Amino acid sequence: MTSDLRRQLILGAAKRCFARHGYAGTTTKSVAAAAAISEALLFKHFPSKAALFADILTEECEADPGLADLREREPSTATLVELTRRMVQHFVQIASIPNEEEAQRLRLMVTSHLDDGEFAQLIYAKIKTLFAPLFIASLERAIAVGDAARIGSDPLNLFWFAHHTVLTMAMTRLPAIPCLSYGNTNNLERELCEFLLRGLGLHDAAIASHLDQESSADAGEKVIAEGA
């Protein structure tokens, strides 16, 4: 077993533990057990529990949130709808298909808000640089072509409001017994998209036409992350 591979195995096991039980609730013993090694070996690879946790957060920060295909699109109403749809899809999927990796990211993200918020701040900054420009340009474009109403709000705030809605939705579905039941998952996705796009100022006609035409266009594509 090479040192690098072992390190990755430990990081994976630790991520699962920290995401599930939080920093204080996780013991180095349990991480070692999850990685099927001795505690002593764990401390050969990481100088301390805190350093191990910090490394996990750093790795999560640097992870590619994907959606590269989307980022190369031209700003348009269709792009705005697709951005929203993919974000909603991503967060809905965290709970509905067994997406352990993404559930962990969400847990770490939420935990950070209860702590100093540093990790969350970094993730938000990353999402912002990757997606906000295209989102805002698309919204502007939608307004220009008459698909959306011009409203007084800061478009960046609107971007975050949409993100907030789906984040909490996903959060309510983290426990084994979800805190809320929204009914059918397909409906949920659609209802969320419509709610958010209406909130952004899109006209009902534009929403309906774009959601209908795109609803199954690239359903099989991989949606990796909006940052949590």
Next chain:
Amino acid sequence: MTSDLRRQLILGAAKRCFARHGYAGTTTKSVAAAAAISEALLFKHFPSKAALFADILTEECEADPGLADLREREPSTATLVELTRRMVQHFVQIASIPNEEEAQRLRLMVTSHLDDGEFAQLIYAKIKTLFAPLFIASLERAIAVGDAARIGSDPLNLFWFAHHTVLTMAMTRLPAIPCLSYGNTNNLERELCEFLLRGLGLHDAAIASHLDQESSADAGEKVIAEGA
């Protein structure tokens, strides 16, 4: 010092500790210190750390979320707008004015989502019985009088979507250094209200007229809780 008063003092101190550091991160020693008593006395009042935590959650569950005045209103567009406005106001205030008590509730609520979600489930159930009926009736009424579009979504889901948006917004402002900056607080309140009401299907004219007329009507009223 009577036993009952001491018990309340311990509960208050413990609530602060648990909200700030989570269950695993809180030590009985630190709770005792926060309550300015010995650990031994703490265990005279509560049989275990777990029981103390359970009592805190029970107490928080039973707390009156207030807004009784609102619950007695007639269903109408105005009521819908006011419900939304007060909810938004409540969550904005958690961060903007030093509202330690409500910040603690939010922390406990969020923590529960990362755990088994039981506490969150109870709070959601309480919010639902208290506010959802009036919310839904008001939305129906708004549609009937032409203030809102009839949309396919389950109105209860819409209710939760609105709640989700402001919950995460408040969450981002829990850390000493907020994870996100939304600019001016007054604008934030207004932007959130408009975003949510548009999302519910209200027409811009109805939103504008109702938000403008009510914007400072009862600004001084106490907004206690939407449950988190």
Next chain:
DNA sequence: TAGTTGTGAGTAAGCACTCACCCACGCAGA
């Protein structure tokens, strides 16, 4: 033989929780 991967058996500190005991107060009996 030298270096790397790996571990069992520790260590000191910290944890939830307990116990013997202090002290102030109320009150019955001499």
Next chain:
DNA sequence: TCTGCGTGGGTGAGTGCTTACTCACAACTA
């Protein structure tokens, strides 16, 4: 009025166990 004593709020100094972390040493490979 004093004395003795029960009662309830309160604590210092523990208990055994768990924690993060260490170290001497084994096993394997180059």
